[in-house]
Amino acid sequence: MDKQDVLNYLDEISDEVKDLAFQVWSNPEISTEEAVSSKLFKEKLTENGFKIVNTKGVNYGFYAEYGQGSPVIAILGEYDALPGLSQAIDTKFNPLKENGPGHGCGHNLLGSAGLGSALAIKRYLEKTNTKGTIRFYGCPEEERLDGKVKMIKEDAFEGCDIALSWHPMNANLAAKEAFLANNSIKFKFFGTSAHAAQSPEAGRSALDAVELMNVGANYLREHVIDKARIHYTITNGGGAPNIVPKEAESWYFVRAPHRKDVEEITNRLIKIAKGAAMMTETTVEVELISGCYEILPNETLFNLTYKNMMEIERPKYTDDELQFAEDIQKTLNPDTIQGEIKKFIPSAQDEKLCMHQDLVDKEIAGSASFTGSSDSGDVSWIMPMNFMLTACWPLGVAAHSWQATSSSGSSLGMKGMIYAAEVFTGIMYDLLNEPKLVEEAISEFNKRTEKEKYISPLDSI
Numbered sequence: 001m002d003k004q005d006v007l008n009y010l011d012e013i014s015d016e017v018k019d020l021a022f023q024v025w026s027n028p029e030i031s032t033e034e035a036v037s038s039k040l041f042k043e044k045l046t047e048n049g050f051k052i053v054n055t056k057g058v059n060y061g062f063y064a065e066y067g068q069g070s071p072v073i074a075i076l077g078e079y080d081a082l083p084g085l086s087q088a089i090d091t092k093f094n095p096l097k098e099n100g101p102g103h104g105c106g107h108n109l110l111g112s113a114g115l116g117s118a119l120a121i122k123r124y125l126e127k128t129n130t131k132g133t134i135r136f137y138g139c140p141e142e143e144r145l146d147g148k149v150k151m152i153k154e155d156a157f158e159g160c161d162i163a164l165s166w167h168p169m170n171a172n173l174a175a176k177e178a179f180l181a182n183n184s185i186k187f188k189f190f191g192t193s194a195h196a197a198q199s200p201e202a203g204r205s206a207l208d209a210v211e212l213m214n215v216g217a218n219y220l221r222e223h224v225i226d227k228a229r230i231h232y233t234i235t236n237g238g239g240a241p242n243i244v245p246k247e248a249e250s251w252y253f254v255r256a257p258h259r260k261d262v263e264e265i266t267n268r269l270i271k272i273a274k275g276a277a278m279m280t281e282t283t284v285e286v287e288l289i290s291g292c293y294e295i296l297p298n299e300t301l302f303n304l305t306y307k308n309m310m311e312i313e314r315p316k317y318t319d320d321e322l323q324f325a326e327d328i329q330k331t332l333n334p335d336t337i338q339g340e341i342k343k344f345i346p347s348a349q350d351e352k353l354c355m356h357q358d359l360v361d362k363e364i365a366g367s368a369s370f371t372g373s374s375d376s377g378d379v380s381w382i383m384p385m386n387f388m389l390t391a392c393w394p395l396g397v398a399a400h401s402w403q404a405t406s407s408s409g410s411s412l413g414m415k416g417m418i419y420a421a422e423v424f425t426g427i428m429y430d431l432l433n434e435p436k437l438v439e440e441a442i443s444e445f446n447k448r449t450e451k452e453k454y455i456s457p458l459d460s461i
């Protein structure tokens with residue numbers, strides 16, 4: 001069985017993979033509630049001879065293993081949906097369930113591509129008696145940004161050598177750096193309630209503290225690195241205007257390209273919170289909800305991913321599919337579409353493009369940045385990890401939108417998913433047949449983490 005034979009086998013089982021992706025899409029479950037989705041994955045893997053091990057730290061987390069000896073390759077799969085993003089496969093806003101959940105981040109595709117590649121490589125290991133182990137990881141709670149962080153804390157990835165990851169998006173791209181490190185923190189202030197008109201002098205307002213903290217945070221913005229992001233919302237502002245609020249709460253996200261910047265800014269934010277408490281004679285409790293790392297680059301795996309993305313034929317679309325993509329684009333701001341084309345495909349500027357069908361130039365891909373966050377970043381700090389995107393949505397479609405839900409259930413999403421599964425299969429085939437690649441990726445990882453070891457964000461405050 002050579003590489004092409006393995007890819008041909010994946011092609012044979014591609015309808016099963018699409019079926020799974022569609023079933024998960026049709027039954028969207030938000031973070032912490034992925035009972036049916038994880039079961040669908042487990043069933044498929046068990047049927048195919050994988051051994052299932054449930055992981056600690058999260059409900060509905062597991063890995064499915066096949067093979068023997070090293071290298072041990074971890075394929076990261078996710079399957080959680082998002083609240084409020086229910087949507088039919090339609091080019092107009094058309095929720096299947098009012099305010100219901102939906103796969104607006106395409107995790108139905110994310111998990112299924114990984115599973116497809118696991119089945120293909122399992123067939124290869126079985127037929128050729130090649131040494132090596134594959135583990136498909138079912139990783140829940142990605143949208144809370146801490147599922148994998150909790151799994152790492154429970155040593156769920158112990159024994160793995162290399163991890164493979166990807167995300168559905170609107171371009172085909174091998175990424176080197178991606179995501180911002182993040183902390184999600186709640187600040188709870190406690191004061192003294194009083195009648196706001198009769199005895200305001202007896203009250204100490206927790207809401208005043210929240211507001212003063214926000215003022216302080218807004219001044220802090222001028223004195224942090226340009227690429228840092230600080231955003232907040234007030235989650236409890238008290239009850240009625242005539243009661244001095246005894247309790248109030250704000251919820252902050254701090255993001256930056258590197259974890260150490262996030263930690264530094266978080267510490268300064270905590271000082272501001274304490275200052276606000278002092279000014280108002282209230283007290284403050286700080287609660288870290290979650291935190292995650294940015295992706296640690298790995299040149300070896302970046303090159304290997306790019307090579308496979310280049311070699312493997314990218315999806316072609318029918319006229320109907322291109323029309324669907326164009327109609328979805330009509331619901332978007334034209335400047336957003338052009339901005340994306342300018343970012344990824346500068347040579348196509350001013351052209352009318354609805355689906356990305358090529359591969360983003362290596363140099364552009366290598367320096368592209370993505371300002372969201374993902375708990376996959378943490379995995380890249382405990383072992384070498386690749387990262388890539390494939391075009392599953394029309395150009396201009398943003399993650400976490402109804403347009404992304406619609407595309408992720410459509411044949412556009414399915415084609416991008418199968419391409420991702422093929423690239424994963426190609427990468428694993430190369431890793432299993434060229435042990436030098438595994439050694440190089442690991443030694444590069446060791447060098448990059450020599451001075452900066454992974455510390456769980458959950459232990460950072």
Ligand SMILES: [Zn+2]
Pocket residue numbers: 105106107142167
């Ligand atoms: Zn996502």
